[in-house]
Amino acid sequence: MAYEYQAVHALDGTIGAIAEQRTNHLSVHRMTAVAMVLAAPGQTAEAAGILVSNGEFEARFSGPGEWLVLSEVHAPETLAAELSVRLGDFAFVVDQSHGRVVLTLSGRDAARILANGIAVDLHADAFPIGRAANVLCSHLSVNLARTGNESFDLVVMRSFAEALVDDLKVMARSHDLSVDFATR
Template sequence: MPDLPQHRSVLAGTAHSSIAASGIRLEALPEGHLLHVLGAIEPAALAAELAKAGFAESSIRKAGFRQWFVAGDQPLAHAGLEALTAALAGKAFVTDQSHGRLRIGVSGHSSRLLLSKGTAVDLDPAAFAEGSSVMTMVGHISVQIARTGDDTFELTVLRSFAESLWEDLSYMAASAVKDEA
């Protein structure tokens, strides 16, 4: 049926697939899956349940009090979601956010400089170690920042704000390159 909506990536196309500047790389990450888990379950127990349900390659990111985002590059399998929901029954609730949020990768030796232009979060490795995550604002947009490596971050944003965030990051990247020069 031609009148059915077609899925398209918000940041698809050459203009939004990636930007590389001196010391900075912005990249639209695979849409994969993003689950919001709410409940009184510890991260280690959640990780065990994720592995059983086929989400072993996913990462767990704190999103608030008794809240986590489970992010991964693989598309969401309905059977896996059902298995996870059943396993967490009585302990936590699972909401699929895969179609409502996007992830943007920010990497390179100037990535912290770029992000410091938009947020007040202390991204120094001593204060924000690999595996850390925080809900914050980048400019006027609510995002989750997760440190995934030494100079590598993932920003999770509501789908409707993804293009605006991408434009802001692109502008900040150009400014960060000028500041380094």
């Protein structure tokens, strides 16, 4: 018996279209390629040197010798293959695109909203643009990265995406927040 499968985003059917973005906005990305890179033993410096962002992808710290690599340019299959070729024996690459969801929280109150559920100092001096860390957001593990003065990316496991969006809505209840799929 043959089965026909269709790719469905984890948040399809839970987020409705909005008329306009509010002061603070949570964008849910549909097509971000995500790969996990783990440096081979003793090869962390070499792998880090190869993972310098070049416009095709962005490497984010996930742990010692471990990075999440995101790309809006590559398809999931091509990102993992490209990274495997570039890194060679310096690191191991695993495609995580279908297991992770990428969200962007932006707006003048973005740091205040996140401060309601994250125990990390998000002041620009302590958490500058380009910094990333694995944190707990309420009770969920996310990779948080500052991508601009007033924007943060959150990468969460697919099965927890709906709970994270719900938590962020609660954290933003005293702020003007809209939620929609990203247009980029």
